[in-house]
Amino acid sequence: MKKDDTKLDHLFPTFKDARKRTKSEVENIEFELDPKYLNLGNGKKYLIQTYGCQANEADSEVMAGILERIGFTKASNPEDSDLIILNTCAIRENAENRIWGEIGRLSHYQKTNPNLIIGLAGCMPQEPDVVERILKKQHAVGLVFGTHNVHKLPEYIYDAYLSKERVIQVYSKEGEIIENLPKIRNHQYKAWVNIMFGCDEFCTYCIVPYTRGKERSRLPEDVILEVEELVKAGYQEVTLLGQNVNAYGKDFKELDYTLGDLLNDLDKTGISRIRFTTSHPRDLDLKTILAMKELKSVMPHLHLPVQSGSDEVLRRMNRRYTKEMYMEKVNLLKEHVKGISITTDIIVGFPNESDQDFEDTLDLVREAKFEGAYTFIYSKRKGTPAAIFEDDTPADVKKKRLLKLNELINAGFKEGNQRFLDEVVEVLVDGPSEKDEAVLAGYTPHNKLINFKGSKSLIGKIVKVKVTKALTWSLQGKLYSNEIWKTIIM
Secondary structure, three states: OOOOOOOOOOEOOOHHHHHOOOOOOOOEEEOOOOHHHOOOOOOOEEEEEEOOOHHHHHHHHHHHHHHHHOOOEEOOOHHHOOEEEEEEOOOOHHHHHHHHHHHHHHHHHHOOOOOOEEEEEEOHHHOHHHHHHHHHOOOOEEEEEOOOOHHHHHHHHHHHHHHOOOEEEOOOOOOOEEEOOOOOOOOOOEEEEEOEEOOOOOOOOOOHHHHHOOOEEOOHHHHHHHHHHHHHOOOOEEEEEOOOHHHOOOOOOOOOOOHHHHHHHHHOOOOOEEEEEOOOHHHOOHHHHHHHHHOOOEOOEEEOOOEOOOHHHHHHHOOOOOHHHHHHHHHHHHHHOOOOEEEEEEEEOOOOOOHHHHHHHHHHHHHHOOOOEEEEEOOOOOOOHHHHOOOOOOHHHHHHHHHHHHHHHHHHHHHHHHOOOOOEEEEEEEEEOOOOOOOEEEEOOOOOEEEEEOOHHHOOOEEEEEEEEEOOOOEEEEEOHHHHHHHHHO
């Protein structure tokens, strides 16, 4: 669908503006829908394909909520769609390549439906090179917007339909925090709850500070109200989201209120389970750790990315902590939060990572006793400082290091699961297992996947299960008899 790009004023991203950080306050405003958009989607169907992290999943829930508010209904496949939005991730090059391939595949549907709009949203449009490629080569893409202006989706769709031309609206810098956004949640019992946006850490390998903007926190009362409403709707678990969730509240000018305070207040809402991600080790404070210790609702699992066990690599990554400092946080967590499960992120093959640097990472993994990790070979991201670092480590060496690291991580994963063998654990039942419809699946407080047989009437409830088998990636169990009676009666 090649379009004339001369009629509408486009708004293009720049990394220069994205790098800027100001001390100006971020305004909190309520979402309002212009009545002229109310029937915009009547008779039309939408499809959203989500890539990347939990923040993108939460954004997709908002997009779906907005689209259904203006009359769209959800399609079951691309063939039936009038609007397809790819909500994208920019964290690694492989993720972006998948998107370009998907655009090519979806473009074929425009031959039978020339009015089909393919939209590109999320982190990729925040990259200037991506938008330039769309303009020059990706003529199938008719709508482009980024992470800061999802709330303006009705306006952009209206312009696309009315003008019949391409709409590109990408804010380089963050705007207001928008409250009361409609959402179509993807889960009936567990919910994502954004508590802050953006990141000010500027790790040298990471593009997120450029795509998500500066750190800015939602007001406590808005977060608490959202969780209270979720409790009323029957939700059992919330996961608090932020690119650097431990920095929550540090941008408040006149309010001494941080993540630990928020956890204490959310505990009073009656929500059964609270998790939070993603945590930067440097901002993990004692108040948060004590909240994890003292509040039954806060789950004893923390994803705490370390990225490397080498002080030299950490310095070049601009992580602003050492291996020793990281382990101090880990040991503090283990001291206060009984039986805590800690998982992490690790990058292999950062520019000029030496054999000794890698061995230091293996040593840290052994010392920390991680019970899982996301591990990756370093992916160069244009516009980040690390993209111009010299790197003479061969690709095959990086692959071998990744395999060796994963062997150690997998052993820790299995060991972490084995400690629950013959124990009785509380499980929030998600639904049938992906591999066997006759088996139920859910997660323990320590974020361990467990499969067990039971009635589908237990879905959405928290039940007790005795662990009978510990595998590398999951647990198997049997319903604890006393809890069967309790759950059914209640």
